Amino acid sequence: MDTPYAIEMLHITKRFPGIIANDDITLQLKKGEIHALLGENGAGKSTLMSVLFGLYQAEEGIIKKDGTVVSIKDPNDANALGIGMVHQHFKLVECFSVLDNIILGVEDTKNGFLQREQARQKVMALSKQYGLQVNPDALVEDISVGMQQRTEILKMLYRDNEILIFDEPTAVLTPQEIEELLQIMKNLAAEGKSILFISHKLNEIMEITDRLTIMRGGRSMGVYNTCDVTKEEISRLMVGRDVILNGQKDKANPSDVVLRVRDVEYVNEWHKKMLDKISFDVRRGKIPDWRKINRPPGPLCRMQRKTFDFLFYKRQNACIFVQNFPESGCLNYFRL
Numbered sequence: 001m002d003t004p005y006a007i008e009m010l011h012i013t014k015r016f017p018g019i020i021a022n023d024d025i026t027l028q029l030k031k032g033e034i035h036a037l038l039g040e041n042g043a044g045k046s047t048l049m050s051v052l053f054g055l056y057q058a059e060e061g062i063i064k065k066d067g068t069v070v071s072i073k074d075p076n077d078a079n080a081l082g083i084g085m086v087h088q089h090f091k092l093v094e095c096f097s098v099l100d101n102i103i104l105g106v107e108d109t110k111n112g113f114l115q116r117e118q119a120r121q122k123v124m125a126l127s128k129q130y131g132l133q134v135n136p137d138a139l140v141e142d143i144s145v146g147m148q149q150r151t152e153i154l155k156m157l158y159r160d161n162e163i164l165i166f167d168e169p170t171a172v173l174t175p176q177e178i179e180e181l182l183q184i185m186k187n188l189a190a191e192g193k194s195i196l197f198i199s200h201k202l203n204e205i206m207e208i209t210d211r212l213t214i215m216r217g218g219r220s221m222g223v224y225n226t227c228d229v230t231k232e233e234i235s236r237l238m239v240g241r242d243v244i245l246n247g248q249k250d251k252a253n254p255s256d257v258v259l260r261v262r263d264v265e266y267v268n269e270w271h272k273k274m275l276d277k278i279s280f281d282v283r284r285g286k287i288p289d290w291r292k293i294n295r296p297p298g299p300l301c302r303m304q305r306k307t308f309d310f311l312f313y314k315r316q317n318a319c320i321f322v323q324n325f326p327e328s329g330c331l332n333y334f335r336l
Contacts, residue, residue, distance in 0.1 A: 009063050013060035034186075038214045040216065049198060086166050090152055099136035102136075165196045166185070166195065257283055
């Protein structure tokens with residue numbers, strides 16, 4: 001059947017005990033477009049995409065692929081129809097390599113032997129074609145968040161998925177990684193892929209999407225061409241009231257130091273150095289902002305997370321409780 005739509009979700013209703021998560025939602029994704037799905041937290045965006053990917057079953061409504069009604073009972077059905085999804089929380093096996101994660105579940109074998117070299121060649125070809133630079137031999141636990149996301153995208157492409165769902169893909173990325181991801185999505189659309197982009201970051205939506213569907217309270221607030229609406233109109237439809245997008249705030253005036261960390265080093269039980277001379281101060285009235293750059297594979301890529309594993313502290317009788325004791329360095333805690 002000749003249709004401009006790659007996917008149509010028509011009159012979808014999904015209920016959970018005590019709540020209607022999706023209430024008569026219709027979403028139509030055109031071939032080769034980037035379509036945004038917008039809404040506040042709890043609006044029903046991820047639930048709707050979980051229905052499309054087979055993680056949930058809708059009580060009402062139908063799904064069409066290229067004009068034909070299809071049944072999607074689980075993610076295997078979705079993959080068979082060319083539908084892939086990058087979840088907000090990645091579905092990767094940390095102790096496996098990048099290559100093993102990509103081919104997991106669709107391994108090619110010959111006479112009972114895994115054809116790893118053939119799989120590697122396909123992965124590297126896809127990596128080069130779409131600008132998704134990865135190290136196929138690196139363990140997932142040792143790579144950056146940005147590379148983990150590229151691994152998830154390659155999982156979809158390796159399975160020849162044509163409909164790609166991105167659930168809040170920029171939430172855990174650095175500004176540099178965000179720019180790289182948006183360019184990757186543009187390249188994918190230019191290659192004919194159809195993309196559903198779940199987000200509430202309006203600048204990103206305005207930059208790369210063709211159309212958008214806005215949800216509020218489990219219902220659709222309408223479908224719009226991105227070029228025909230402003231950020232103010234979008235935010236009003238999302239929350240039901242005017243929103244001040246350029247808020248003013250007073251300059252922070254942090255005072256005395258309440259936590260001081262100096263030259264902390266930590267080696268885990270597998271003899272990997274997770275912290276290497278970490279030093280910082282936390283001042284009263286200040287909210288620290290922790291970020292990291294996209295660094296090459298290696299144990300220090302997980303430094304940010306391991307810092308907080310180590311610095312598990314709380315105030316109780318002016319004491320500090322530490323989850324993992326350092327090999328060197330010191331902590332100074334000041335009574336509040």
